[in-house]
Amino acid sequence: MSNGSRQGVLEALRKAGVTALFFGRLLAACVPALARPRLIIAQIYNAGARSLIIIMLSGLFTGMVLGLQGYDLLQRFGATSALGTAAALSLLKELGPVLTALLFAGRAGTALTSEIGLMRATDQLTAMEVMAVDPMRHVAAPRFLGGLIALPLLTAIFIVIGLYGAQLVGVQMMGVDHGIFWSQMQSAIALKDVTEGVVKSVVFGAVLSLIAVNEGYHADPTAEGVGRATTRTVVASSVMTLLLDYVLTAAFL
Amino acid sequence: MDDSQPTSHPAPETDAVIDVRDVHYAIDGRPIFAGLDVRVRRGLITAVMGPSGTGKTTLLRLITGQIYADRGQVSVFGREVADMGRAELFATRRRMGMLFQNGALLTDLTVFENVAFPVRERTNLPEPLIRNLVLTKLEAVGLRGAAQLMPAELSGGMARRVALARAIVMDPEMLIYDEPFVGLDPISLGVILRLIKQMNDALGITSVVVSHDVHEIATIADHSYLISEGRVVASGSPAQLAESDSATVHQFMTGSAEGPVRFHYPAADYATELLGVEKG
Ligand SMILES: Nc1ncnc2c1ncn2[C@@H]1O[C@H](COP(=O)(O)OP(=O)(O)OP(=O)(O)O)[C@@H](O)[C@H]1O
Numbered sequence: 001m002s003n004g005s006r007q008g009v010l011e012a013l014r015k016a017g018v019t020a021l022f023f024g025r026l027l028a029a030c031v032p033a034l035a036r037p038r039l040i041i042a043q044i045y046n047a048g049a050r051s052l053i054i055i056m057l058s059g060l061f062t063g064m065v066l067g068l069q070g071y072d073l074l075q076r077f078g079a080t081s082a083l084g085t086a087a088a089l090s091l092l093k094e095l096g097p098v099l100t101a102l103l104f105a106g107r108a109g110t111a112l113t114s115e116i117g118l119m120r121a122t123d124q125l126t127a128m129e130v131m132a133v134d135p136m137r138h139v140a141a142p143r144f145l146g147g148l149i150a151l152p153l154l155t156a157i158f159i160v161i162g163l164y165g166a167q168l169v170g171v172q173m174m175g176v177d178h179g180i181f182w183s184q185m186q187s188a189i190a191l192k193d194v195t196e197g198v199v200k201s202v203v204f205g206a207v208l209s210l211i212a213v214n215e216g217y218h219a220d221p222t223a224e225g226v227g228r229a230t231t232r233t234v235v236a237s238s239v240m241t242l243l244l245d246y247v248l249t250a251a252f253l
Numbered sequence: 254m255d256d257s258q259p260t261s262h263p264a265p266e267t268d269a270v271i272d273v274r275d276v277h278y279a280i281d282g283r284p285i286f287a288g289l290d291v292r293v294r295r296g297l298i299t300a301v302m303g304p305s306g307t308g309k310t311t312l313l314r315l316i317t318g319q320i321y322a323d324r325g326q327v328s329v330f331g332r333e334v335a336d337m338g339r340a341e342l343f344a345t346r347r348r349m350g351m352l353f354q355n356g357a358l359l360t361d362l363t364v365f366e367n368v369a370f371p372v373r374e375r376t377n378l379p380e381p382l383i384r385n386l387v388l389t390k391l392e393a394v395g396l397r398g399a400a401q402l403m404p405a406e407l408s409g410g411m412a413r414r415v416a417l418a419r420a421i422v423m424d425p426e427m428l429i430y431d432e433p434f435v436g437l438d439p440i441s442l443g444v445i446l447r448l449i450k451q452m453n454d455a456l457g458i459t460s461v462v463v464s465h466d467v468h469e470i471a472t473i474a475d476h477s478y479l480i481s482e483g484r485v486v487a488s489g490s491p492a493q494l495a496e497s498d499s500a501t502v503h504q505f506m507t508g509s510a511e512g513p514v515r516f517h518y519p520a521a522d523y524a525t526e527l528l529g530v531e532k533g
């Protein structure tokens with residue numbers, strides 16, 4: 001191994017260690033943070049409600065594309081009656097959790113990182129420390145929990161709107177039978193399919209919130225430092241989402 | 254050091270609220286303090302002066318337990334900071350209030366909520382009481398009318414005054430001010446100066462004021478330290494410092510670039526660098 005790549009590996013290991021330690025402290029801080037539900041609710045609002053429009057729009061168009069592509073594919077086999085099932089399966093298991101996570105990283109994750117990074121850069125976290133208030137408990141934990149709760153909720157909304165979009169195109173425009181569309185879906189989808197989507201979105205919620213909070217908390221306390229940390233949040237979140245998606249999909253087969 | 258006169262340490266050890274003894278501290282191998290001795294006595298206003306970058310803010314970070322000395326002792330309220338666990342450190346911090354150099358207001362809260370923050374975090378007082386308490390402190394710094402503004406809507410000087418209200422809202426035993434006068438207009442400066450003096454006189458609050466404003470601080474300080482190059486180069490009452498014949502003290506008091514205090518951050522020789530010749 002060359003000297004340079006050894007350095008790189010060591011640095012990556014060090015970062016992983018720091019993140020793991022931070023995760024431990026974060027979890028420990030989550031317990032007392034639960035005593036302040038107002039802070040957590042405010043963060044669910046920040047991470048969730050503010051991403052609502054972009055999630056709903058993306059869900060609608062994703063569903064509409066599924067309706068078109070699904071119809072085009074299935075009609076070649078004379079199987080357009082399966083359109084509802086096909087759309088629901090793709091949305092529940094893949095597109096819902098993954099696309100919501102990617103959008104969440106870009107919208108809420110970056111906001112979290114830059115907010116916490118700026119709090120660090122302007123001494124707000126230090127000021128809390130000196131006022132004998134633990135910033136892990138007051139700043140980091142509520143944001144982590146807020147993201148963790150918001151992402152699964154957003155995913156559910158994405159899926160519901162996506163189904164509506166698929167129905168809009170498949171049933172209203174392409175003329176698939178309304179009753180068949182929904183009843184086929186209902187009978188073919190198993191609880192396991194729903195569970196897969198839920199587990200994925202919860203895991204993504206935890207990992208993406210951890211990345212965003214961790215990058216913000218450890219950002220260099222300067223304008224450039226915060227900018228770099230925000231970029232790292234998007235990159236790390238996207239890669240982790242796709243990587244974990246594969247791992248979880250394999251685990252559910 | 255020969256110019257460390259006039260030094261007066263009549264302080265009996267017992268009434269020292271802060272006792273910094275022979276502290277050594279380095280950042281990335283660059284020494285910031287090399288044998289620093291500072292004592293803050295109960296009920297007095299102690300000024301810490303020194304050129305920019307000497308480590309005045311670093312000293313406050315040592316005192317509040319954000320960083321630890323490499324060598325030497327830092328004790329606060331009679332207890333060694335390095336020996337404190339997290340709970341004791343937090344308990345000690347509750348006894349002090351600190352004004353940050355840039356205010357450090359929480360940007361997502363209004364002015365009112367910023368001042369109320371320590372009260373809400375540490376007590377279970379009923380809302381009307383919190384309101385009274387906060388408005389009284391805001392009135393004292395002349396910003397009661399700004400209670401509903403967000404920190405982003407304040408000027409630098411206003412933000413500092415709000416931060417001061419926040420620092421005093423819990424009536425701490427000791428107040429630490431990091432550059433309270435920078436960026437204030439003469440009127441606010443006078444108000445803040447009097448406020449520091451008043452809280453000291455009326456409530457007996459021990460105060461540590463870090464400042465470059467030699468003349469402002471001289472009007473209220475009981476005891477001053479002049480720090481340069483990692484150690485105390487002079488200390489005493491403002492009158493004693495003013496009469497000092499030490500070159501360092503004289504240079505600092507008159508604001509000259511020439512003298513024993515280096516104005517320049519350590520650098521390669523100017524001429525050499527301009528000519529682009531690396532020093533062998
Ligand atoms: N995080 C840090 N990393 C590297 N060097 C630092 C760091 N913090 C402070 N320093 C260095 O330590 C020295 C002392 O800094 P400090 O902020 O204590 O100075 P100061 O006396 O408060 O100056 P000023 O009057 O300008 O506020 C400076 O020379 C600075 O370069």
Ligand SMILES: [Mg+2]
Nearest residue numbers: 309310354431
């Ligand atoms: Mg400073």
